[in-house]
Structure formats: C-alpha cells, structure tokens
Amino acid sequence: MIDAKYKTLLGTLKADILKGKYASGQNFPSVRALERKYGIPRSTIGHALDELFHQGLISRRQGRGTFVTTNATSRKIGLIVPGVACTDFFQPIVSEINQLARKEDYTLLFAEVFSMDREERIHQVRELAAEFIKKRVAGVIYEPLAEPGGKEANEHILRVFNRARIPVVLIDCDIVPFPQRSEYDVVGVNDVEAGAKIAKHLIEAGARKIHFLISKLCPTTFLNRLYGAEAELIRAGKFKKGSVLYAEADDVAALKRHIKKYGRPDAFVCSNDPSAAVFKQTLEKVGLAVPKDVLLTGFADMPIAALMSPPLTTIRQERDQLGGRAFKRLLERIANPTLP
Numbered sequence: 001m002i003d004a005k006y007k008t009l010l011g012t013l014k015a016d017i018l019k020g021k022y023a024s025g026q027n028f029p030s031v032r033a034l035e036r037k038y039g040i041p042r043s044t045i046g047h048a049l050d051e052l053f054h055q056g057l058i059s060r061r062q063g064r065g066t067f068v069t070t071n072a073t074s075r076k077i078g079l080i081v082p083g084v085a086c087t088d089f090f091q092p093i094v095s096e097i098n099q100l101a102r103k104e105d106y107t108l109l110f111a112e113v114f115s116m117d118r119e120e121r122i123h124q125v126r127e128l129a130a131e132f133i134k135k136r137v138a139g140v141i142y143e144p145l146a147e148p149g150g151k152e153a154n155e156h157i158l159r160v161f162n163r164a165r166i167p168v169v170l171i172d173c174d175i176v177p178f179p180q181r182s183e184y185d186v187v188g189v190n191d192v193e194a195g196a197k198i199a200k201h202l203i204e205a206g207a208r209k210i211h212f213l214i215s216k217l218c219p220t221t222f223l224n225r226l227y228g229a230e231a232e233l234i235r236a237g238k239f240k241k242g243s244v245l246y247a248e249a250d251d252v253a254a255l256k257r258h259i260k261k262y263g264r265p266d267a268f269v270c271s272n273d274p275s276a277a278v279f280k281q282t283l284e285k286v287g288l289a290v291p292k293d294v295l296l297t298g299f300a301d302m303p304i305a306a307l308m309s310p311p312l313t314t315i316r317q318e319r320d321q322l323g324g325r326a327f328k329r330l331l332e333r334i335a336n337p338t339l340p
C-alpha cells in the first residue's frame with residue numbers, strides 16, 4: 001500500500017519541477033529543508049526523492065547536493081526507428097514506449113521513417129536527428145540503420161547527439177557486430193544465443209545439412225544469429241562451407257544457383273519470420289515442400305508465423321518488453337549520464 005503522505009509529497013514536488021519552479025541546474029531543497037517545510041518523516045522524503053531521481057527529474061552529485069536536471073525542463077524524448085518502414089516488428093515496441101512516455105509525463109517525438117528507398121531513408125533519419133537536437137529533447141531511443149551504408153550513417157547520427165550532450169539508448173541491436181561492443185546502452189535479445197538455439201533444435205529434429213538465408217539489407221542482429229548458429233553447428237560437427245545464401249527471400253534464381261552449387265539442404269534458417277514466409281513460396285517454386293523436403297525456421301514470433309501452414313518454427317522476442325526496458329534505461333541514463 002502506498003503511503004498517502006509519500007504520494008502527496010511526490011505529486012507536489014514533481015508538479016513544482018515541471019512547472020519550472022526550479023531552474024535546470026539549480027540546487028533542489030535538501031531533505032532537512034523539505035522536512036521542515038512539510039513536517040514529514042525523513043524516510044518518506046527520501047523515498048520521494050528516490051522516485052524523482054528514477055524519473056530523471058533530479059540528479060545527485062557527491063559532495064554537492066541534489067540538482068534539477070535538464071530533462072526536467074525538456075520532458076521530450078525522441079524515437080527514431082527506421083525499421084518501421086520495412087517491417088511491423090517494431091510496432092509493439094513503439095506502442096509500449098508511447099504508453100510509458102504518457103504515463104511519465106513525457107512528450108514522445110516520433111516521425112515515421114516511411115521511405116522504402118535506402119538513401120532516402122538514411123536522409124530522413126539524419127533530418128530527424130537534427131530536428132530532435134533543435135527541439136532540445138532530453139534523450140533518444142534509436143534503432144541503428146542496417147548495412148549497406150548504415151555504419152557511416154549511424155556514426156554520424158550518434159556523433160551529433162554526443163555533441164549536443166543528448167543521451168542515446170540503442171534498441172534491437174548494437175552498431176557493431178558481435179563480439180565487439182559499442183559505448184552505448186543496448187536493449188535487445190541475445191541474438192547469438194538465439195541462433196545457437198535454433199540450430200540445436202534443427203539438429204535434434206534430424207537436420208544434417210543446415211543452411212541460412214541472409215538478405216542484402218543486413219542489420220547486426222542477423223549476423224549475430226548467424227554467428228551463434230554456426231558456432232553450434234561447429235560444436236556439433238555439422239558445419240559446412242557454403243551454408244549461407246546471401247539473397248532476397250523471393251530470389252528464385254539465386255536459390256537455384258545455391259542448390260546447384262552446394263546441394264539441397266535439410267533445413268533453412270531465415271533471418272526473420274516475414275522473410276521465412278516469402279522464402280517458403282520460393283522453395284515451393286523450385287519443387288521443395290516444407291517440411292517434407294526441407295525444414296524452415298524464422299525469428300521473432302510475429303503474427304505471420306502462426307498463420308503459415310504449417311505454423312512456422314521461430315524464436316519468440318517479447319517486443320513490448322524491449323520497448324519498456326529501453327524507455328526505463330533512457331530515464332536512468334538521463335538521470336545519471338555517468339552510469340556504466
């Protein structure tokens with residue numbers, strides 16, 4: 001049960017901060033001052049200050065006291081998700097972030113990156129970054145652009161946010177492939193482990209010749225899944241060269257060339273569920289039935305996986321949890337930029 005005095009104090013202090021009673025960077029009243037003013041126990045005041053800190057409204061500097069953060073006067077968060085133009089994977093993530101932003105009294109700035117053209121999409125993301133800096137957002141949640149061209153664009157976008165001292169949390173993937181690690185907070189599933197799990201499952205299902213479909217538009221998540229799956233195949237003594245088909249899911253000619261050169265696989269692992277749904281039809285066009293002739297798997301457990309016949313084997317990703325974790329981590333990063 002929430003203490004009534006705590007709830008009232010928290011609401012009062014939060015309202016004062018949001019109304020601009022305390023300027024950004026200004027010292028916030030001490031526990032002793034608040035105790036004298038409100039006649040409330042120190043423990044209750046401490047809990048209220050802890051919650052204000054968690055919400056990114058105040059910061060603590062050892063030996064100097066408590067201060068109102070820049071975030072307290074901004075209350076704006078930017079969201080950049082280029083993948084929305086290509087897949088509905090990110091829709092539950094965006095929805096969860098939007099709900100949490102409203103709950104925490106933030107304005108979420110989100111403009112859909114709508115272009116299907118690669119260069120135009122990169123241009124739109126750059127424009128969004130510039131717009132968010134101009135509007136003085138408190139922080140940004142960013143889904144990195146995939147290759148080709150993603151590396152340079154990501155470096156530019158993160159560099160301009162760094163210059164503006166705007167914290168960024170990456171969602172879904174890092175800007176560098178495993179086993180490298182960037183300096184940024186990253187919220188996503190362990191794609192290396194997921195790749196190993198799907199490979200192990202196929203081996204246990206009897207597959208001996210497991211191949212992979214990787215699209216030309218390739219985020220680090222896809223490469224990490226491939227890395228994990230290949231590691232499991234090597235461990236099991238099942239890895240063979242030429243196991244990766246780099247092509248779009250509907251490329252019948254590329255599939256024919258691949259089979260002619262390397263033989264028919266027992267199973268194909270696709271980068272995600274939508275590509276698996278398309279690739280199933282491509283396999284059928286070359287005379288291979290799923291699962292009679294070849295096993296097929298995807299990633300993400302999107303609605304299309306259950307609609308396929310037979311239902312697609314896939315790895316579930318709790319997308320609303322990804323959005324929730326990213327939002328929480330951004331608030332923590334805003335409140336304390338020195339977090340590891």
